[in-house]
Amino acid sequence: MAFEGLSEKLNAVFKRLKGRGVLTEADVKEAMREVKMALLEADVSYKVVKDFIGKVTERAVGTDVLASLTPAQQVIKIVNEELIALMGNENARINYPSKPPCIIMMVGLQGSGKTTHAAKLAKYFKDQGKRPLLAACDVYRPAAINQLQVVGEKAGVKVFEMGQINPVTIAKEAVKHAADHGNEVVILDTAGRLHIDEQLMDELKSIKEETNPHEIMLVVDAMTGQDAVNVAKAFDDALGITGVLMSKLDSDTRGGAALSVLAVTGKPIKFVGTGEKLDDFEQFHPQRMASRILGMGDMLTLIERAQSTIDEDEAQRLANKLKEEKGFDMNDLLEQMKQIKKMGPIKQIVGMLPGVGDKLKDVDIDDRQLLRIEAMITSMTPAERAKPSIINPNRKKRIAAGSGNTVADVNRLLRQFEEMQKMMKQLGVMGKNGKGKKNRLRMPGMFR
Structure with missing residues (x-):
């Protein structure tokens, strides 16, 4: 995704600022020099960068900022506000006429x-x-x-x-x-x-x-x-x-x-x-x-994508199934994966979560893993999808061969599926009881 390099460099600058506690005017100006270089390396126009750094520095070296209890956070807030102003403070809308078209x-x-x-x-x-x-x-x-x-x-x-x-x-x-x-x-x-x-x-x-x-x-x-x-x-x-x-x-x-x-x-x-x-x-x-x-994420866009792609009838069907304790099976997993794929590349989706983007820079999330899992599930018989516990070594060999994977891949999928089954069972109990009791649920690593 665009801006990954810029995000990484800006977060490194802000991390150093946060580590200093009290900030001096020299600290801020040194940080702004680094921000300037990061923006130029991101191919932002020199004149735009010069004006941007000038505005941020002028605001950031003010007495109110440097004397505050969280000066680094104040500097980040100013950079955020000036970035928004640089791209337009409001969402630009289509100029609809009073009479179409x-x-x-x-x-x-x-x-x-x-x-x-x-x-x-x-x-x-x-x-x-x-x-x-x-x-x-x-x-x-x-x-x-x-x-x-x-x-x-x-x-x-x-x-x-x-x-x-x-x-x-x-x-x-x-x-x-x-x-x-x-x-x-x-x-x-x-x-x-x-x-x-x-x-x-x-x-x-x-x-x-x-x-x-x-x-x-x-x-x-x-x-x-x-x-x-x-x-x-x-x-x-x-x-x-x-x-x-x-x-x-x-x-x-x-x-x-x-x-x-x-x-x-x-x-x-x-x-x-x-x-x-x-x-x-x-x-x-x-x-x-x-x-x-x-690197603060983008939850609103993530929510909008989910709302536009997730099938509400399917979600309600799964919720009802869990409440009735009918169990989460491979058919349900396959349907959930199809919904996730509609939202876009996995790394892009996860990168919209606050605080996650910077941690993903060295993580290789391969969207083809979803295709491999889908191939394994579709290579199962209807009985195996409905009740994965019946999958014995011979069935595993057949599923691996039919999906172009190894038996180890099938074993990994079945282990991860068992974790998801346990989690879904807990969710079903919570929904049925309607209690507000806190439960610690761990999302299994489908992309390990």
């Missing part, structure tokens, strides 16, 4: 993920109960229309296309079609280029003039670092963008572009892409991102 013009360079993220944005609106329409306005790139149709179908969103004709005409007709057919949002997937050129900008300006979009959303690749900021500046100067959608923020990138865009362009990041799946897409929350960067 809301017209969103997607722009960006080739390779930024524009077409895929147009579909992700459409699915985001669909999940909110709206009827979006995708419009194929890229008539130059080979198979661009087909790509939009494929991702549109996956998102369950209709795609408007008119073939290889003038993109301006397509955009105008798409808006008319949306108005006539009750689509509240129309997303124009415009053509990209390998670099910014006059021909590209002239075409985009024409589409803007003819459709009067409520949003001009620039898609930039977080992996391109400061180039992403330069692209944002160029598009904003030419078109007047309203916001940025940053793709590939899940990659092993330094992430500095996310901290520079608003300061350089004055335009906020509105959404971020966090993976390859259509659901790997989030509204950008400056407060939550600052919390992640400082």
